[in-house]
Amino acid sequence: MPDQPLDYSAATNAGHRRDNNEDALLSLPENGLWVVADGMGGHEAGEVASAIVRDTLLDQRHNSLTQAIQSSHQAVLEAAANGEGAPGMGSTIVALRSHKGEYEVAWVGDSRAYLWTHTADGGRLERLTTDHSYVQMLLASGAIAEEEVEHHPDKNIITQCLGSHELREVRVDSVHGQWQEHQWILLCSDGLTDELDDEAITRLLYRSSSPGAAVDRLMQAALDAGGRDNITLQLVQSPLNPIPRWNTLKQWLPRLSARTASERVWPNLLLNGVLLASLALVIYWVIP
Incomplete structure (x- = not known):
């Protein structure tokens, strides 16, 4: 018997300072798959790269996340070599697969995934991903302290992305977990996390009774905070959470x-x- 599709909500916005949206998302609840890709390379390049990543994950939705992500890296390289988009275009990715009460999150770059657990004392937000970024390397080496990360001038320099011509293969990191009740997983591009810190995200998630309400609050808060970049997020609910009948009708x-x-x-x-x-x-x- 197939898994019951999970309740989720998703949104994307170009933000206040960009005239195009280089982000892409994929939501396949019937396959237990959700993807956020953040393209880079400028107008008519970043959006091409992220769209290729999205479409490759769609085509390979039955393959492992690592295999599908490696294939999307090759697809972006081949497109650039064939004159599609622009040389040097690339994309980050963060992807979630849910199956039989378990989840896997895989990523390349600095798009993030968080695990949110609702509790009576304010909730718990856990970052599942570790940024593939220069600043994260500095932190891991002890060169900078945790409190320096968010405001470091090189915060947005990433160490690898899909489509990077220096890499024959990318390093796909992943984590696995068992769903618990009262949990959501948040996938997002850095347009969200550059505007909202973990404390602000926690506060907004705690005030929200559904993924839809939470996505609306997070998006509006990021836009109100400046909306300096494209903002994309998806929020997926644990299969152990009861789904109101109204949500079935809303589909x-x-x-x-x-x-x-x-x-x-x-x-x-x-x-x-x-x-x-x-x-x-x-x-x-x-x-x-």
């Missing part, structure tokens, strides 16, 4: 919250109203 309805400038809220509201009215009529005629 059939268009999302009300506008994720991009091209989406419009009022047409979705009207369509949702028609769908709900039709459902009510069906129930009225079928149920005596």
Whole structure:
């Protein structure tokens, strides 16, 4: 029997200072797979790289995360060699796979995954990933202290990415865990974590009763804090958490919250109203 699709929410936004969005995301609850990719290389390059990474993970959704991520590295290299995008384009990736009560998170670069556990005393936020970055190397060597990391001038220099022509293969790091009740996993690009520290993320997650509410709060807070980069996040709920029946119905309805400038809220509201009215009529005629 296949796993029940997990409840999740996702959002992406170009931010206030960028005129294009180089991030990409993939949400496949039916396959237990979620991906965030942060492209780099400038306009018409970064978005090409992250889209290639996303599409490769989609094509290889039944393969291991490590194998699929290595394949996406090769796909970005081949695209650049064939004149697609631009030379030097690349992308980070953080991916989550959930299966039979267990999860795996794999990553390359500085996009992150966090494990959130809701508790009565304020909750617990655990970073599952370790940035592949210059500053992380300095921290690991003892050259800088933990409190220097967030404001270091070289914070955004990464040590590897998908599409890096210096690397025949990338080092894909991964962690495995067992889902517990009252847990969510957050995947995000650095557009979120550059604006919100762990304390702010913890506070917003604790105040949220669902992945959808949490994603909306996190996105708005990151935009309010400056929105200097593209912001992408996905929040996936533990299979041990009960899913309200309303969430099952929501999967059939268009999302009300506008994720991009091209989406419009009022047409979705009207369509949702028609769908709900039709459902009510069906129930009225079928149920005596």
